[in-house]
Amino acid sequence: MLPFMDFLTLLDPGPDAGLAALFVSSFLSATLLPGGSELVLAGVLKLRPEQLFAALTLATLGNTLGGMSTWALARLLPHKADTTRLAWVRHHGAPVLILSWAPVVGDALCAAAGWLRLAWLPCMLWMGAGKLLRYALVAWTVL
Incomplete structure (x- = not known):
């Protein structure tokens, strides 16, 4: 065994x-x-603190694209008459997606925005801003 090896180093493929x-x-x-x-x-x-900018960029981009995929899939769902549960999202619009990082409700907000046919660019920008803030907080905590 390697007593002086950090456990994470053993898992690092590059x-x-x-x-x-x-x-x-x-x-x-x-x-x-x-x-x-x-x-x-x-x-x-x-493992690689020098990759801060690349890591924040890729994490934010990947998470935003994942949220936008939920938004896009929800656009494909047919509309029903009762949208009372979505009134808050409809009222506030794309800025609510700054909360898209939150567990459970974040996915629901992305889906609601897509189902309500909110414009993709503001949704993506607000979504990305929230996700970047969350990842920046994680990075700040780690480093």
């Missing part, structure tokens, strides 16, 4: 693989699939 895994984890975590992209980000930053 700098590019860590960033690729972070992107995939971030994308999947933003869909209805469970995931822990914050833990993957923390691991990447512990």
